[in-house]
Amino acid sequence: MLTRFRNLALLLGAFVVFAGLASAQTSGVEGIVKGADGQPVKGAVVKFDRTDIKGHYEVKTDKKGHYGHYGLPLGTYDITVEIDGKMADKLNKVRTQLGDPITENFDLKASQQQSQELAHAAATGTLSKDQERSMSAEQKAAFEKQNKEREATIAKNKALGDAYNAGKAAMDAKNYDDAIANFEKAIAVDANQAVIYSQLASAYEANAAAKPAEAQAMRDKEFEAWKKAVELAPTEAAYYNNYALALGKAKQIPEMQANIEKAAQIDPSNAGKYYYNLGAVLMNSGQNDPACAAFKKAIDTDANYADAQYQYGVCMVSKASIGKDGKVVPPPGTIEAFQKYLQLKPDGVNAEAAKAMLASMTGAVSTKYVNPNAKPTSK
Structure with a gap:
């Protein structure tokens, strides 16, 4: 929209009103x-x-x-x-x-x-003499108001940026108390920035690990920060995923699953990674059956997710039985998962372990043994 400011020097015409008579003017x-x-x-x-x-x-x-x-x-x-x-x-x-x-x-x-x-x-807060002359008193007042708002916004943004950057610097230096204090200061300036709550949650997480005696209180505050982050940015899948990982560490599995599902819905292209993370937490906490289901979702979402294929195979091996001939009878899909991993990552870190698992199930000879029960890590 293009709006011009003009001086309107208009002559107001005089008119006469007759009692009982209205004339169109x-x-x-x-x-x-x-x-x-x-x-x-x-x-x-x-x-x-x-x-x-x-x-x-x-x-x-x-x-x-x-x-x-x-x-x-x-x-x-x-x-x-x-x-x-x-x-x-x-x-x-x-x-x-x-x-x-x-x-x-x-x-x-x-x-x-x-x-x-x-x-x-408006950007500089300075009017030229011609601009001043062309403005009415109301327009000048509006400009001055806008200029004050601009200056207030600049000051606010500076305070916000200074506090946020100080928090990031403190995180890098592993001064988690200082990081928390600065992120809280940034929130006091602007409580509607999801990224600040995300950083605050990470600071509380790190501080919980550094101060075991205060870990529970730190985790509670971490969860509060993640809740605020997803509230402010409900379409940011990464926040749901990170919140879910924090919940998983606290063994709040149902809540973790709900947030993983939310992340997968928002960002289907990375759903495999989110389900893999769920499976990793479940397997590491000894919940094998739910972990198998999560890894299966990961490979159903992305069949080329090599690590998910491997972990699904490992998960399913625990369900294998021994046949009358003494051979291992793996559940359907187990061998295919290891084979798919080797197809995708023939030189991957789990390649030798996958070969060993296949050898144990098919009778092939393995030349090198690698522990297949190594715990998966979240991505």
């Missing part, structure tokens, strides 16, 4: 509409919206860009120019007069330049 407005290229605009729609009482009128420009409405009721109007259905320029509070029509030209090229100059003035 009309006025007129005309002018030229020029486009951003400086040429007259044909077919532009000029709209007159009366602001003192309800009233709406429209005219179109001719081939010379001229418009004119000569039967407007005397009053105050907002005049809008539309080109191709889009507002191109606007004048507010134009007061019409009796007698000759007033002239209001629209020069979009000049308006754009003036708009850019005003935007620069």
